[in-house]
Amino acid sequence: MRGAAAEDLGRQLQEEATRCRTRRPLPGRRAPGQDRAGSGRLDRPGKVRAGRCARAVPAAGHQPLGPERAAQEAQVCRPAWPVMMLADLPIARYRLTARWRNPAHLPDYAGSLLRGQFGATLRHLACMTRQPSCDGCPLQITCPYTRIFEALPPPTHALQNFSAIPNAYVIEPPPLGSTHYATGQELVFHVVLAGTAREQLALVIFAWQRALAQGLTRQRVPADLVQVDWIDSAQQAQPIWTANEPVLQDHPALLAVPPVPSSLKALELQIHSPMRLQQQGKPLRPPQLNARTLLTTLARRVALVLEFHAGQTQWGAQVPRVAVLSEQVHDERELRWHDWTRFSSRQQQEMTLGGVLGRWTLSAPGETLAELWPWLWLGQWLHVGKNASMGMGGYTLEALA
Secondary structure, three states, X not given: OOHHHHHHHHHHHHHHHHHHHOOOOOOOOOOOOOOOOOOOEEEEOOEEEOOOOOOOOOOOOOOOOOXXXXXXXXXXXXXOOOHHHHOOEOEEEXXXXXXXXXXXXXXXXXXXXXXXXXXXXXXXXXOOOOOOOOOOOOOOOOOXXXXXXXXXXXOOOOOOOOOOOOOOEEEEOOOOOOOEEOOOOEEEEEEEEEHHHHHHHHHHHHHHHHHHHHOEXXXXXOEEEEEEEEEOOOOOEEEEEEOOOOOOOOOOOXXXXXXXXXXXXXXXXXXXXXXXXXXXXXXXXXXXXXXXXXHXXXXXXXXXXXXXXXXXXXXXXXXXXXXXXHOOOEEEEEEEEEEEEEEEOOOOEEEEEEEEEEEEEEEOOHHHHHHHHHHHHHHHHHOOOOOHHHOOOOEEEEEEO
């Protein structure tokens, strides 16, 4: 790298390092739970320990950093996670419980089946024009169906021109292998709603009630929705709707990222639904995967969901930082490939999709893991990779001390 390109890089690194070096709190102003401006490493609830970025403003006339020194400063200085940024996030998970009227047989992975039935029913309920396609509909922008199920990309965007954006929902089907059900047996699955989709919860529940009653699978086996629970950040369930009392109960419908566990040495992803990460449109098999691909794909998805559906643009500004941090991560993978088949109603043919299952362990210095913690924790709700809206790329996160 030479000439103007090198100068541009040096100038950018200088600016980033200078911003980091001069960051300090306003006199008399501190964020809730913070002792001073710092690295944002969460050591315990309500405390933020100062790090290398908590420095005094350099004296007037200080010598600017050279490109190499600026690069080092940019690497170690990291933006703080504001306390309020990790609280009251507009993401909510709901557990839906239905009861089969007749014996049923579901595919090995039911995410595509549930999404297809839900989408068709939601469109039938929400559509006012009865046009065969949403393209060209005068109500397309404000229609609940497109706002929930087929999100429209913005005409322009500072990052790039999007042909598609992530939707504001994730359908989490029953565990793999839950295929045979007897009459009266319960069907339990989850739905995650983000941003403005939460405002349509009553419509979402009604659509599921109608979709299940109309029947699932090609045999159209009906089921009755009997209860909906809101699942909070601690995985505790709160009933908010029942078939006997079909009035929505008030609940926060918000998510808060918990503090980083103390003495954190590694984070382990226990992947329970096929995670399909791709490069140039082609799926990556276990030997081709690495921590950078996982983390940057996850950060991009989380940032886009929160920007387009909740108006929170601050997450996108931190995505490039994740790519830098990923270089400090050592990963160990115990993964296997799992294929499953779905029927595409649009293409009228069977399609085979696959992804990895198993354990994926990420090890790094404690400060690095602390910065990555919010992204990985939110991925438990928003999933990662191809076809996340039908529940693929689901995992639980375990902190290893």
